[in-house]
Amino acid sequence: MCLAIPGRIVEIYSDNPDSALVDVVGVRRKIDLGLLPDDKPAPGDWVLVHVGFAMSKISEQDAADQIHTLRMLGEMEGAIEEVKGYGLEDLN
């Protein structure tokens, strides 16, 4: 659970600037940007996502490297299942 997963910001919600839709290797989910108030990511930026919160902004290259590492670690499928939120993400 110490491993974070890279995601690309798709949209920042207009009604809540601390909330964004990210694309994590094809899976979309809502994440919280509240831990990056001084360096707010914009749509198109890559962030490291840990337990549903953006922890840091990273470059596209670093994102690709991190995804490669997760694949090699055999953690990718599990990570994607987690990001899907065990069904919770579909409920509003």
Next chain:
Amino acid sequence: MPMRFVDEFREPELISKTVEEIRRLAGTERHYRMMEVCGGHTHAIYRFGLKDILPGNIELIHGPGCPVCVLPMGRIDDGLAIAQSDVIFAAFGDMMRVPGTQGSPLEHKARGMDVRIVYSPADALKLARLNPDKHVMFFAIGFETTAPSTALTMMRARAEKIRNFSVFCNHVTIIPAIRAILDSPDMRLDAFIGPGHVSTVIGCRPYEWIAQNEHKPIVVSGFEPLDMLQSIVMLLRQLKAGQAKVENQYKRVVPWEGNRAALRAMAEVFQLRPYFEWRGLGFISQSALRINDKYSEFDAEQRFEVPGIRVTDPKAAQCGEVLKGVLKPHQCKLFGRECTPEHPVGALMVSTEGSCAAYYNYEHRKAAMVGLSSIA
């Protein structure tokens, strides 16, 4: 040289060169004991077969940085006891198979308890919004990587005046654990591979005492094979030069100063516990977080009767010795027999970040396969 997995690595040539540099620096004269603090590193070391490509005189000791592994069984029992009374028990997937004395959360679910796996503390809060007639308790675990997310979730709950949500807080802090390990008389370490993602939050400064007072080098490292190998080169260079510094190999992700907003969120919600019990390490002072008075309405330990159960680990299990690096996983009497990833006795066998599970999944199986092929 055995180079398992090297073809999968990015930049295999650079990997080979780095391994050559490690061999040159390590020489043959002495033995080096390096602790990787983070469980993510432990998992990566086994998965990538790094042990196979490092020279024999570099020994990697697996540190305490697996939050599931260091949590004493009594805390699991306490959390489950709260959930007996019509409370939804929400926790990360890592927690689900961790045994309490009466079984794991998953086994309690099978017996009818309302146990939910959540990816995020924010999802646990969402469960509370979706179930206004029920109370949702989030069983929080993790080091400084995860604690800010729990903190921010509680700040959101307070702002929204959500009344049916609480946190059973088991967050721990990495620095006192490193201190306890250094103070342990049976521990002889030369250097540390510092945790990557914890350091995105706390930065590199909190490690300075390790260099200055304990004269041990520490390099904050990324998780790729090349990251870890480069970190070992940096540590060997320091050791050869008689230096002890904090260095940051993972600069592309870890800022020297950490994440101030995350630290602010933690300071807003948490305060240090006077002491906390760690599995295998015993009681360590000021090593864990509790929820402060301002947020007491969201503190499960204040809201509910907590039995405060203290459970000693099964005598035959030697989790503590393995956790401190005194024993290798396979040297424990239960390893691979009574205790397996399918039926874990100790928590080190539960999480993929635990050294026993990592060892079992890679080294043990590899050995078994070699044994089988030699029979065939």
